Amino acid sequence: MKSLPGQNAEAQRRRLGGYDNNGTADDNTEGVPANANNSNRNDNTTANINTLIELGLSGEVIEKLKALKGKGLDVNGIILESLEKREEELKERKLKQSAKVGNCELKRKAEGKKPSRYLASETKKILKEEYGTKCSVPGCKRGADHLHHTARFALTGSNDSRFLAPLCREHHEIAHLIDRKVVNKKIS
Numbered sequence: 001m002k003s004l005p006g007q008n009a010e011a012q013r014r015r016l017g018g019y020d021n022n023g024t025a026d027d028n029t030e031g032v033p034a035n036a037n038n039s040n041r042n043d044n045t046t047a048n049i050n051t052l053i054e055l056g057l058s059g060e061v062i063e064k065l066k067a068l069k070g071k072g073l074d075v076n077g078i079i080l081e082s083l084e085k086r087e088e089e090l091k092e093r094k095l096k097q098s099a100k101v102g103n104c105e106l107k108r109k110a111e112g113k114k115p116s117r118y119l120a121s122e123t124k125k126i127l128k129e130e131y132g133t134k135c136s137v138p139g140c141k142r143g144a145d146h147l148h149h150t151a152r153f154a155l156t157g158s159n160d161s162r163f164l165a166p167l168c169r170e171h172h173e174i175a176h177l178i179d180r181k182v183v184n185k186k187i188s
C-alpha cells in the first residue's frame with residue numbers, strides 16, 4: 001500500500017521515537033519553548049508589577065496587607081471577600097433605590113404629572129460607585145460625560161438606575177444616532 005508523503009514522514013518520526021529525520025535529538029526544539037516560557041514568565045512578572053503600580057495602593061494599605069500576610073492570613077481571600085461584600089451592598093442599594101424611584105414615578109403618573117428627568121442624588125451616587133468616573137462602554141477609557149437612559153426615556157419615563165449608564169460624549173452621540181435610526185425606521 002502506497003502512503004502519502006506526509007503520512008510517511010509522520011510514521012518515520014514515530015519510529016525514530018523523538019528523533020527528527022536527521023537523527024538528532026529533539027533537544028533543540030525543546031530548548032526553544034523553554035526559553036520562550038522563561039521570557040513569558042518575565043513578561044508576566046513585569047505586567048504584574050506594572051499593574052500593582054497602576055493600582056496606586058497607598059503606603060497604609062500596603063502596610064495593612066503586609067501585616068495580614070505576616071499573620072499567615074489569605075490576603076487574596078480577604079480582598080475578594082470585601083469586594084464581593086461591596087458588590088452585594090451596591091446591588092441591595094440599587095434595588096431599594098429602584099423601588100423608591102418607581103413608586104415616585106407611579107405617584108407622578110397618578111397625579112397626571114409629566115415624567116421628570118430629575119435624578120435623585122442617591123441614584124447618581126449608586127451609578128458613580130458602580131461605574132466609577134469613566135464611560136461604561138467596555139474598553140472605553142474616556143471620562144463619563146452623560147448619564148444615558150438605556151431604556152428610552154420618551155417611552156419609559158423612568159429614572160431607574162438599572163436603565164441608566166454613564167457614557168462619554170462620543171459614545172453618547174453614537175447611542176442617540178442609533179436610537180434615532182431605530183425611531184426613523186419605525187415611523188417609515
Ligand SMILES: [Zn+2]
Pocket residue numbers: 146147148149172175176
Ligand atoms: Zn442619552
Ligand SMILES: [Zn+2]
Pocket residue numbers: 135136137140141142167168169170171
Ligand atoms: Zn465611551
